[in-house]
Amino acid sequence: MKEEILKKARRVFDIEIGELLRLRDCIDDNLARAVEIILSCEGKVITTGVGKSGHIAQKIASTLSSTGTPAHFLHPSEALHGDLGVIDHKDVLLAVSNSGESPEVVSLIPYVKLLKVPIIAITNREDSTLARYADVHLFLNVKKEACPLELAPTSSSTASLVLGDAIAMVLLELRGFTKEDFALRHPAGSLGRKLRVVRELYHTGEEVPIVYEDTPMPDVIIEMTSKGFGATAVIDKGGKLVGIITDGDLRRFVRRGGNFNTSTAKDVMTKNPKTVKSDELAAEALKKMEEHKITVLIVIDDEGRPEGIIHMHDILRAGVL
Structure with missing residues (x-):
């Protein structure tokens, strides 16, 4: 029984690692363009997404904010009921959607376009609505989810997360972000104590x-x-x-x-x-x-x-x- 459990667990690792390697091999100038857009942004990065993609978008915003790039997560449903006002014309929208067709996210496009806010989309479909209207589309290129039923987002959510981390870490280096800068953003808890000067x-x-x-x-x-x-x-x-x-x-x-x-x-x-x-x-x-x-x-x-x-x-x- 234990061996069977470990075998199934390793299968998940193998599939997701394989999909990450596929993503690494297909990243192109679009990633560089996305980084350049964020680097030149005078405002903040607004991330958005629903479901699992929403959780990933929240994590990306958190990582960006803690490493020198001001960011804020906006729930697309709340945005359509008043919170859209958080987006300023100086901002950048980073939208995460595996299908690229999430109605709540797609509904934001007209309003964001009116503000002339650049849209960076992370999706797993190159022909999706979100991909077509985005200024930069980052294609996940995930062929297989780790879910045996091929239903639960697993490989795709991991790929989105790693892609977000890659963007954040490149920005960190380009901004010359230091340990001391990191410490200023983490004053509490055990991490804050370790980062005291x-x-x-x-x-x-x-x-x-x-x-x-x-x-x-x-x-x-x-x-x-x-x-x-x-x-x-x-x-x-x-x-x-x-x-x-x-x-x-x-x-x-x-x-x-x-x-x-x-x-x-x-x-x-x-x-x-x-x-x-x-x-x-x-x-x-x-x-x-x-x-x-x-x-x-x-x-x-x-x-x-x-x-x-x-x-x-x-x-x-x-x-x-």
Whole structure:
């Protein structure tokens, strides 16, 4: 029984993978045109569709919005009862319909055309009404659904979803969308925590332990002890970071026979310490700490001057992991 179940499940995978490969091989200049239209759009992308296609359209809108392309899902039935007003002449309509003949979606065409809004259609029929009236038609080229009854949209809905993802990811790259941009759009939940940036968590001002290269070691130890990070930044006369002294550096100095009473920060410090910028992801800072087996990073500005300090515990307390 178990083997039969697994066999049937693998059949679904095989069919849908095969249809995706067919779609990949048939994408053409129309995809490039669709991306160019959206890229030059001064408004937003309005996605629409009903049934399974509607769910796919909602997901495409969500992916676009979270990756730098403002988008909004419009249910075609609601559109015909007043919500059509959400479409502006600066927008683009992306309509998803397997048959290309969904009455609710097709009914939108005259109104959208009056606004001179470009229509990008995703369908599995090149001769459909939606395909004919669209400015750009993206043909799914799906020959076989994974449904044994050939009824439930499976391969076609997967192909629509992947096509939408492809458009969104190409736009992301062309816009130069960054991890920091992504973080700004995902402030809540575990994803938001992972995408927090260093400036949200680091210590600044009087909290930052800093000494000069020629600071006597007794004063260095007082600075380290009073600030509680087990480390201090070491700067030159111009205020630029030149080193760091940690508890480990103190122990190594003692083992070498060093004398704190006759030494300065320069004698004990580790040169060229690991640093981080305030706009970097906290997760990246944590990764750097783990790779180099350290617990603190000095946060520097563009001139190489310390502007803060971040401890591993600051990141862990924020739930970044």
